[in-house]
Amino acid sequence: MKQENDINSEMGKLVEASWNPFDPDFLINPYPQYELLRDQDPVHRTAFGNLVVTRFDDVFEVLRNPNTSVDRDNTAEGMDRPEHIKKLQDASMDRPPSILMLDPPEHTRLRKLVQRTFTPRGIEKMRHLTTEIVEDLLDQLAEKREIDLIKDFSFVVPFVVIHSMLGLPDADMLDVREWSQTLVQTLEPNISPEQVDAAIWGGTQLNEYLTEALAWKRNQPGDDLLSDLIAVEEGGEGLTEPELLSMISLLFVAGHETTVNLIGNGTHSLLNSPEQFNLVLNDPSVDSTIADELLRFDSPVQNSGRLLLEDMELSGVHVEAGELVLTALGSANRDPRFWGDSAHVLDVKRQDAPRHVSFGSGVHYCLGAALAKMEGEIAVTKLIRRFPEISITSEPTYNSRIILRGREEFPVDLGSPK
Numbered sequence: 001m002k003q004e005n006d007i008n009s010e011m012g013k014l015v016e017a018s019w020n021p022f023d024p025d026f027l028i029n030p031y032p033q034y035e036l037l038r039d040q041d042p043v044h045r046t047a048f049g050n051l052v053v054t055r056f057d058d059v060f061e062v063l064r065n066p067n068t069s070v071d072r073d074n075t076a077e078g079m080d081r082p083e084h085i086k087k088l089q090d091a092s093m094d095r096p097p098s099i100l101m102l103d104p105p106e107h108t109r110l111r112k113l114v115q116r117t118f119t120p121r122g123i124e125k126m127r128h129l130t131t132e133i134v135e136d137l138l139d140q141l142a143e144k145r146e147i148d149l150i151k152d153f154s155f156v157v158p159f160v161v162i163h164s165m166l167g168l169p170d171a172d173m174l175d176v177r178e179w180s181q182t183l184v185q186t187l188e189p190n191i192s193p194e195q196v197d198a199a200i201w202g203g204t205q206l207n208e209y210l211t212e213a214l215a216w217k218r219n220q221p222g223d224d225l226l227s228d229l230i231a232v233e234e235g236g237e238g239l240t241e242p243e244l245l246s247m248i249s250l251l252f253v254a255g256h257e258t259t260v261n262l263i264g265n266g267t268h269s270l271l272n273s274p275e276q277f278n279l280v281l282n283d284p285s286v287d288s289t290i291a292d293e294l295l296r297f298d299s300p301v302q303n304s305g306r307l308l309l310e311d312m313e314l315s316g317v318h319v320e321a322g323e324l325v326l327t328a329l330g331s332a333n334r335d336p337r338f339w340g341d342s343a344h345v346l347d348v349k350r351q352d353a354p355r356h357v358s359f360g361s362g363v364h365y366c367l368g369a370a371l372a373k374m375e376g377e378i379a380v381t382k383l384i385r386r387f388p389e390i391s392i393t394s395e396p397t398y399n400s401r402i403i404l405r406g407r408e409e410f411p412v413d414l415g416s417p418k
């Protein structure tokens with residue numbers, strides 16, 4: 001199978017800018033295509049009928065424009081949707097939408113309620129626990145040597161962290177992972193009818209688990225996020241039980257399905273860049289910048305999108321209200337117009353890396369950004385410093401997702417622990 005570097009070296013052969021998520025090369029390494037799109041067709045009409053913008057300034061402007069919408073009623077309106085997509089949308093209509101799919105003022109009201117419980121102090125409290133979780137896991141892995149970096153490490157860290165932070169009851173990690181993986185597939189534009197059925201099933205399972213967890217937690221409140229959110233609901237401040245469930249579900253799924261790819265993509269980038277790997281190994285000053293640079297270099301969330309409610313000028317192109325515009329976060333993060341000539345270079349000491357748009361921008365800016373960065377920093381630096389001989393056993397496979405980009409299986413040999 002081709003790898004990222006093969007596709008980079010084929011770059012000169014690409015001539016026509018296109019955005020084709022069915023192209024296996026695009027899934028392995030979308031960056032050469034992004035470059036063509038930015039240079040030749042920065043406001044590109046995709047085969048799905050929507051537009052995609054790939055330059056940093058356009059992505060930033062669309063995300064921050066208040067005259068845009070993410071409301072599922074607006075975004076579905078007037079679209080010619082295949083039957084299986086209608087089925088999926090109908091199945092989700094009996095639950096309140098998550099804040100990701102709500103516009104102000106509804107979005108503002110709900111976000112404020114959860115933001116109050118999701119404070120920087122609360123996140124900082126998680127640093128100690130995250131360090132413990134990572135160190136325990138590395139102790140266990142030291143006995144194995146050959147592991148799948150995704151299944152055995154990158155997934156486990158954020159899963160256990162968000163599980164503990166919410167204060168959820170014990171559950172079979174692999175079952176819950178399966179439900180949540182089927183569910184996040186619904187974010188992808190190329191979802192198949194079979195995946196729709198699996199997502200409806202996964203969503204139902206997850207909903208049952210979280211509904212039971214909620215009832216259990218009401219009887220045993222603790223020092224955790226779920227108890228805090230229940231207190232907000234019981235305080236009568238406008239969070240209904242279905243809204244509470246939808247919020248927990250988003251926090252739980254967003255809490256691990258993205259960070260798994262920060263750790264997996266980030267470690268892969270470092271293993272392909274020995275000089276940067278050695279910096280991480282020997283220079284603790286990188287700890288403050290590493291997570292942002294790994295997020296910038298290979299963004300775990302590659303696209304977001306907005307429906308325009310007013311006309312916009314994007315890279316000199318007039319775009320009319322009513323267009324659905326995908327914002328290619330991963331491309332914006334590599335745009336030399338913004339980052340200069342080093343846009344494609346991994347530099348774990350890059351000072352302006354926090355300006356990346358991997359967490360979006362504007363009112364929907366990721367609520368878990370500080371948590372994700374803390375987890376990414378601890379997981380990647382501790383892994384490398386504990387196992388300085390870590391090496392790739394065979395090249396990873398990719399998860400075939402164009403929104404949540406990540407490695408599916410990533411076999412590594414940890415070597416001897418330090």
Ligand code: HEM
Pocket residue numbers: 099100101111162250251252254255256258259262299300301304305357358359360361363364365366367368369371372373
């Ligand atoms: C590396 C990890 C992560 C990445 C790359 C990421 C990325 C994003 C992005 C791009 C958005 C905005 C989507 C849009 O504009 O449409 C977002 C929103 C959100 N994220 Fe994250 N996320 C990560 C981790 C987390 C974690 C750990 C949590 C929670 C525990 C979380 C919770 C949320 C929530 C609740 C929203 C919705 C915010 C809103 O609509 O106001 N995320 N995330």
